Amino acid sequence: MPTEPQNARRIGVFGGTFDPPHLGHLAVAVNVRHALRLDEVLLMVANHPWQKDGVRAVSPPEDRFALVCAAVAQVDGLAASSLEIELGGPSFTANTLAALHERNSNAQYFTIVGADAANGFDSWERCDEVAALSTLVVVDRPGVVTHPPQPKTGSWVHVEVPHLEVSSSDLRARVADGRPLDFLVPLSVAHEIERRQLYRVAGS
Numbered sequence: 001m002p003t004e005p006q007n008a009r010r011i012g013v014f015g016g017t018f019d020p021p022h023l024g025h026l027a028v029a030v031n032v033r034h035a036l037r038l039d040e041v042l043l044m045v046a047n048h049p050w051q052k053d054g055v056r057a058v059s060p061p062e063d064r065f066a067l068v069c070a071a072v073a074q075v076d077g078l079a080a081s082s083l084e085i086e087l088g089g090p091s092f093t094a095n096t097l098a099a100l101h102e103r104n105s106n107a108q109y110f111t112i113v114g115a116d117a118a119n120g121f122d123s124w125e126r127c128d129e130v131a132a133l134s135t136l137v138v139v140d141r142p143g144v145v146t147h148p149p150q151p152k153t154g155s156w157v158h159v160e161v162p163h164l165e166v167s168s169s170d171l172r173a174r175v176a177d178g179r180p181l182d183f184l185v186p187l188s189v190a191h192e193i194e195r196r197q198l199y200r201v202a203g204s
Contacts (some may be wrong), residue, residue: 012041013100013134014112015084015093017049019059020171020193021071022185024164026078028139031161032112033077036137041112042081043068046091061085063196070188094126097133109134110157115141118148118156128152175199 014029021043029041045065052058065082072078083099084091097109111134113121118138121127130136131151138146138156141163148156166184174181176199181190193199 008106008108009040009104010036010038010110011100011104011107012036012038012110012112012137013044013093013096014041015044015046015091015096017046017052017058017168018043018064018068018071019168020064020067020185020189020198022164022166022168022171022189023183024166026071026075026186027164028112028114028161029072029078030075032110032137032139032159035159036110036157038077038110041078042083043072043078044081044084044096047084047088048090050090059198063198066196067189067192067198070192071186073188074186092125094124094129094133097130101133110137111135112137112139114139115144115146115148118146121151122149172199176201 012029012032016025018025025043029043032038033041045061045068047061049058065080065085068080072080084096087095087099093111097111100107100109111130115138124130128151131153136151136154136156138148138158140146140158140160142160145158171181171184175193
C-alpha cells in the first residue's frame with residue numbers, strides 16, 4: 001500500500017465504460033467512499049475500453065461522459081472524470097494513475113474494482129505500477145470475500161457493497177426494446193439517454 005502523504009486528499013478512482021452508468025455503479029462508489037472515508041470518488045470514463053474490442057460496439061466517449069455527469073450531478077462526493085478521454089488511445093489504469101499523480105502528487109489514490117477485474121489483476125497492463133501508485137480496493141458482495149492475486153507491493157482492501165442486479169448490457173437491451181429504465185438508472189441518466197437517442201435500434 002502506498003505511503004499516505006500528510007493531510008493528503010483521499011481520492012477513489014472507479015474506472016469503467018459506463019455504457020450506461022446505473023444504480024449499481026453509484027452504490028459501489030458511495031459505499032466505498034463511506035467505508036474508506038474518501039474525500040471524493042472519480043468515476044473515470046474509459047476513452048477506448050480495449051477489452052471490448054471485437055466484442056461489441058461502444059458508445060462514443062463523449063456520450064458516456066455526459067451520462068456519468070448526469071448520474072453524479074446530485075450525489076455528494078462523486079465526480080465524473082474525462083481524464084482518460086483527454087489522454088486518448090486505449091485506457092490503461094497505470095497511465096491514468098500516473099497522470100493523476102502529475103496533476104496532484106499530494107493525493108492518495110484508491111483504485112476501485114469489482115471481483116472479476118480483481119481476479120484478473122495479474123493480467124493487467126503494468127499491474128505493479130497500479131499497485132505502487134494506488135491502494136487497491138476490491139468490492140465484495142455481502143457474504144462473499146474475493147481472493148485476487150496479490151501484488152508485489154501492498155495488498156487488497158476489501159469493501160462489502162450491497163449487490164444490485166443491474167447490468168449495462170441489460171439496460172441497452174431495454175432501451176432497444178422500448179422497456180422502461182425506471183429504478184435502474186437515475187432519472188437524469190434516462191433523460192440524457194433519450195435526449196441523445198442512445199441504444200436505439202437503427203431505423204427505429
